[in-house]
Every structure is written in structure tokens, then in C-alpha cells.
Amino acid sequence: MKGTFPLQQFHKLRTPFYYYDTALLRQTLDTIRTEASRYENYAVHYAVKANANPKLLTIIRESGLGADCVSGGEIRAAVKAGFPAGKIVFAGVGKADWEIELALDYDIFCFNVESVPELEVIEQLAAAKGKTARVAFRINPDVGAHTHANITTGLAENKFGISMQDMDRVIDRCMGMEHVQFIGLHFHIGSQILDMGDFVALCNRINELQDRLEARHIRIGHINVGGGLGIDYGHPNRQPVPDFKTYFATYASRLRLRPGQTLHFELGRSVVGQCGSLISRVLYVKQGVNKQFAILDAGMTDLIRPALYQAVHKIENLSSEAPTETYDVVGPVCESSDVFGKGVTLNGTKRGDFIALRSAGAYGEIMASSYNCRELPKGYTSDEFI
Ligand code: LLP
DSSP states (O other), X not given: OOOOOXXXXXXXXXXXXXXXXHHHHHHHHHHHHHHHTTSTTEEEEEEGGXXXXXXXXXXXXXXXXXXXXXXXXXXXXXXXXXXXXXXXXXXXXXXXXXXXXXXXXXXXXEEEEOOHHHHHHHHHHHHHTTOOEEEEEEEEOOOOOSSOGGGBOOSTTSSOSEEGGGHHHHHHHHHTOSSEEEXXXXXXXXXXXXXXXXXXXXXHHHHHHHHHHHHTTOOOSEEXXXXXXXXXXXXXXXXXXXXXXXXXXXXXXXXXXXXXXXXXXXXXXXXXXXXEEEEEEEEEEEEOSSSEEEEESOXXXXXXXXXXXXXXXXXXXXXXXXXXXXXXXXXXXXXXTOXXXXXXXXXOOOTTOEEEEOSOTTTTGGGOOOGGGOOOOEEEEGGGGO
């Protein structure tokens, strides 16, 4: 089954471009709100890194989510879209001084701190402004997620976070500081996770660490479990809204929160992934030695996930109902890795046909580059076509 798209409207536009189905985005956000509100202590943040398109950010902010930012630029984008500073968290293994100062000036909710040297700089910069920064420590839980090696983050070998052995030492260091206030622990084990067992492993680890804190009579108000819930790239229409019910329930049943604690989530892909498609036109169909190529006007500069992670996005010919044939679907960029899919089954394809690369709402437009001096793709929402 193909997705439904306003093809008539597409004819007026220059390709390639991103197309966002805002009805699906709103449905996804409604589901998150409904499922999260079953638990009085859940706070959901949107991971801006997945897609910072201002039109999407506004819709997401309107739904009441907070924002998870990893750079000064993302903090600015979130504030511009109207996210209240009190709902912004700031993560990242290498925060520059100006980014920390910006976050202090906005008085954001919390810094997710990844090392002692970073903590020291935050203390210094906060002191200079006469402010106190709320901090959570990002602990590397050494839990492997069953996902692509490039997007696991919670293993001891990854650059992220503070090791569990160092946790007590870092907390002690923080207690002696005047301009930082230790309020919680932060975790993130990876992305595109579909096996709830991975989140259960994280819960078990957090339970152990909380026991350790309790033994030291240290109380914290906030646990942040990051993001990571995956989407169905193979069948974007089968369950376009991810199973937030099971995801939230997994944490509710496995994590032993202490009274008064808030549980924070930082969801990116699961919020925006399925609502976006990269729309492209076929430039040429070229006969190869033992195969045929469909050469698109979109390339790896517009959607880098297949080249970078061997990610598979469903490809559909929106203009054709002709009998199916097999194609290698490639872009125009001068790199042999500029391939969207090999041996892809498409309805008989010709020059000018519209091709959709589905499930591209997350880490698509935002990761686009202008390599080969190509123009960055524009993003349109379905609202604009009514
Ligand atoms: N929180 C932290 C600390 C993160 O590092 C990430 C993603 C998230 C939350 C959001 O994770 P999500 O819910 O989207 O899985 N470019 C890659 C994905 C990189 C993910 C980086 N961190 C891709 O295209 O698959």
C-alpha cells in the first residue's frame, strides 16, 4: 500500500523537497499526550536534533512537549518556536562556553552534564553571572541497544556520559560547588530501538544506581531516560503512530521511581519520523549491464541515512501503477555511496515520475548538506496545501 500524497500540488514545486503530513504529526502528538498522561509524573521532551523545521517545532510546542537541545543553535530554535525555557534541557558531550552562557541567560530547566571538566566550566560561568545552574549527570549505563553500531550510545566504549564507577565521585565534586545544583540523572542508550527488553535493561540499571544513591541518603527529583523508541521503516503505513502505550508502560512497570520523582523522556524519531517523506522526481532511467537505474534528483545530500547507516527507507513511485520492475535507486551526487536502495521493486518508472522516500521526517532534512554546491531541500507541510 502506498502513502497518499497531494500529487496535483507537487507539480507546482521544485523537487526534491520534504513533505510533512501534519495530520499524522498531530495524531502522534495526541497519542503521546494521552499515553503519557496516564502517569502523573511523566514529562516528555522533543529531541530537536531529529528535525528543527520551524513549522514542525511550532506544532510540537503547541502540544505541550518540552525541548531537548544539544547546541546553542537548537536552544535558539526552541525558544523561537515558543518552547518555555523552563521546559528546555541541554545535553551534549562538548558544550562551548557561549552555549552554556546562552542557556544560563535563558535559565533553562537543566543541563545534562557529561564530564567533570564540563561541570567545572558551568560552575565558573554560572558564578560569573551570579546564577545557579540545575544539572543532571548523564550516566553511561553500559547497556547495549540492538540497533546500528553508529547509533548506540550507552556502551562503556562510547564517548557519551560519565561511567557508573565515577558517579559518586562526580556527585561529591558537585556537592562542594555553589553555583550548580544536582537535581537528577540522565541516560540515553541509543536510537531506533524496537526491543522493549533494551529499555528494561536500562530500568534495571537505573534501579541499581538509585539504590546506591539512597544508601548515601542522596535524594534527586528527576530521572531522564533519553529517547530511542524506533519506527517501522519497512511498513510506514502499518502502524504510523509508534506504540507509545507499551513504551511508557514498560518504564512504569520496571522503573522504581521514588516518591515525588519526575520521569523525563527525550523522543525524537518516534515523534516526527513517519510524518515526513522526501519527494523527488526521476531524472533518467538508465540501462546498466545487468540492471536498470532510476536516477533521482534527490541524493545523499538531501537524505544521508542510507549512505551513512545503510538505512533502508521505503521507496514508492507515486506517479505509476504500471507493472513492477526492479531498479537500483540512486541520486545525482558524485559518490558511489549515493544510493537509496539496490534491487528496489517499483511500479514501472519513467522520467518525471514522483518518487517518495518514506519515514524521512527524523534525521532527514536536518542532516542535509550542500555538498556539490547543491541547494538544501525545502520543507512543506500538508497545512500549506489546503
Ligand atoms: N536524547 C539523547 C541524549 C540523544 O542522543 C538522542 C539521539 C535522543 C535523545 C533522541 O533519540 P531518538 O528518540 O530520536 O532515538 N542520526 C541518526 C540518529 C542519531 C540519534 C542521536 N541521539 C539516525 O539518522 O538514525
